[in-house]
Amino acid sequence: MYFINGAAKEFTTEMTILDAIKLNNAPYDENCLVTVKIPEKKQILDKRMHREYHIETTKGRISILLTQSPFFKDLVRSYYAFEGIKVGWLSKDVITFGPVDMSFIDAPASRDSKNYSKWDIFLSFGGYDPANTHLCFSKRDHAGIYGSPEDLNGIVGRVIQGGHIIPFLQRTDSVLTFTPLTQSRKRVLRLRPAELKEELVSPKMEIYTYLSITLNEEAKNTIDHFLATITSGKFHVDAASSMYVKNDEFRGAKIQSENSTFRQNGTITVRNQGNDIGSVFIYKNDTSFSPSHNVIGRINPDQIPLVQNANPGDQILVETFPKSFKFIGKTQHHATEYLKNYDITHKRVGDESDDAIIVEQRPQNTIDVWLEKTCVTLGLASSKIIRVQLFHEEAPLSVNHFRKNSNMLYYPIGKLQVLENLKMLMLFLPITGIDSIEAVPRENIQDSASAGLIGVTNALRRLTGTIGIRLIENDIYGPTGETHEGTNIIGQVVSNLDFLKTLDTGDMVWFMEVSNDE
Template sequence: MIKFFLKVLITLYQGYTMMRIKLNGKEITVPEESRIEEVLKSCGISYDPRCLLAVVRGRGPSQVATDRYIIKTNKGKIMVKVDDNFLWEKIRRSINGLKVAWRTRNSLSVGPFSLDLNCLNKSYQYEQNRIILSIVEGNGYLVFTLSRARIEHCTLNSGIVGRVITGSDVLGALDVDDFIKEVEPVLEQGYISGNIKRASLMDEVIDGDEIYSEIKIDLNTELPWACEHALITLEQNNSLDEVSGTFVRISGAMRAWKIEENSGKRVRGAVTVRTSGKREGDIYIYKRECMPSKNHSVIGFVKYGLELLEVAERGDKIHIVLNPRRINLIGLTQVQAGNLLEKLNIRHVRDGDKSDDAVVVLQYPKTTSEILKKKEVATYGIDQSKIVKIKLFNDKAPKTSLYFRAAAELFGKRVGILKVFFKTDDSVIFKPDISYKDPLVPENIPKDSVRPGEIGVTNMSRKYAGIIGIRFTESKEFGPTGEPFESTNIVGTVTDNLGVLMNSKEEEEVYLMEVDENES
């Protein structure tokens, strides 16, 4: 960043021109020969190099030609609309400086001018304010009709070049020897879409470039559970699992339970969650408009960054900024939760174990939207010694880890909860009441033995797939759920407070905290 600001100072000192570009929709100035990496750092934007970058080049306002022209005369201006572009292009450069040749009650003629066109002599009926090409002995005349009239003359096709839009009063004031000064096209303000391309951190930017490193989504806080679903899903996954010409899809491991229905037209930039079907719980962001669907709830809209999706491919990671940001206090201590809420100007009410070091395991309201609306949240704390600490084997058992997080309500939270189904001297069993969309294929099956504290899930080879168990004693024959090894997926291990489970009772709820590799 220091090098970048030195470049700015040198640029200003030597009198070089700074470039104006846009970064994520905001206009900024940077020195010439700046690279995208320097621009991001200078603006304090943290960037994951695994995420997609896009640059839009050559986009901006432009002057667009129309089918209208201004004919300037010595008496004023006449605006005309061209109907026959072929005839108009043949004559428009020839009529500058020409005088009115004659005027009658029904028409006014400007000319003559040289014209090499074959014509046919015929009688035509013309409406008022029509512009007609008339050819007399190889010379052309531009005729303006002042009223409805029948004219017999030599012309091409019907002879109608166009019509007068404004300036009939000027036309009425013109007489013989008045003249046309010049003809100018009418231009409209248009917009050039520019060229969008994938970019890298080392790419140089040029004046007028637009850089996009992120996509920002404004979520609908009037749909609290839908909003929370999106916040959790997009925190966990920013990879594009499907890319089409109409939308991109991001997989969500959670079912779309409790999500409010809000079916509406899926316009460009709309964000939806699929509420039923095979892709239930997945997030869709639309690049093109789609009709409403009962299977989709519209939960927000993209504020900026859709350009990233125009060049995205399946598997790309996108940096997604969400508004509002999620308020998740689970896993913090009571004092940490209080400090965070104070910064957000939200009242904090402690419940359960209220001591500073107590760990928050529940929060009320549960959703970010409701907390922001109420401006108050209660946190229920318990002593750390009452929380079972676990480590999940995400690499060895990725699908089973996702299932376990869903069963223990660990998505987007460090502390989850499971209710004891039954307990023996050797293990404790949990029977989650959830509907999980992916099959529990065999993975990380134990080989020689299962050690105390290891967490197992019955896989799809058995009738009771999804049962969770944790062993208290070593076994060389059965997994934590009492099933043989081939029907058991080892998903993780208890790292601390196994005694909480050993002392638990049926129907009792136990809290589990997922720890990182470096934690115990």
């Protein structure tokens, strides 16, 4: 017998872990974290017996897996030499421990740039001399010249646990102990897609591919905030500690306090005040009550190994109960068919045709739709929705200002009211009122403004925060009528600009964000 996501399965024949996942129709995404718990003294444990090591640092433990590289035997016989060694040097790409004299390594150092993936561990010869060897940990995918051995770019292993510690290591930190993992009653491995195709299932093995989340009805407002972070069905880990993993996508969003209760292991919360307001936390261990956290749900406790072994940059596949009932940006037909599966009544208003795009819904909250068993959706013809591309990387603060004022923070569609159509440009009022306009710092200044460019007046001008769209190209003035120096360019209208030109003061304009490839 073996287990997938906590459910017992009969062990009938030899198969790989990936075969077992597919055989049982377990939720799986090759881009998401998969962990495996291995019982003591089984085949997979024996294969890795002398390959796994714990590195205890002054910041905490890092677990590594050595690969079968040309330097494997050299490291196995000399790993203890790194005990007591401090951080050698660090950058945004790597952190190293060293130097250590490994003159016995007979390998030429490369003077070329080499490619490394996040969490790769590789050797670097300082001055191209093995007598000055550093053990390097890659913080992200990058290329660099490190004087590494030619073979396999000097890669000797990878981090399998404790990656969240690495970004916090400083020059004053050091290796306390460097010890092989020789025995354990049950251990957890993080496996890559290629390894899932190779490793065999063994009796009592536990495989985890996703998190099953039960949402708490007492936190209905905050639940929609959480659901907005997992619209792709994945929880992206931005930070991790010994207590939790965290997502910061909507850090800074205003959250009202609700359902602040005791936090058990597996509990999911959203912080409602402080520096991390808006961040989502999933807890690895029990912790005390805090009025600063809204408890919105809990994962299946059997699946906690996924959370315990997640590192920053990982994605975890998730499923919620109840499902999300957010239809803004979908068609009327999609909402009807989706709600039918849950015996929820769907009422169409506005444009009721199948291909009409939903721009508003009532109730707004997923939990209210689930409990009331009814949903009313307002449809609008696609030709009346202004599709825009937003420049998140070039103007993140200004884009956030636009999204907040058009109610697009959590949705792909939002709206603004026309303040004035000046024929050359159009100015807008936020639906939340003029008092919500904030000062916007200077970013993404351009020398000209083509038709369809979206802009926000920056803090260099008195009317900072004003939102506008250029209707006719101009080399002097931007989308809000200010000079280019006073205007942040935040996006581009990609369709239905001619329809926009027909609107006037007081009209409501609906915007839909699209990606570059849409």
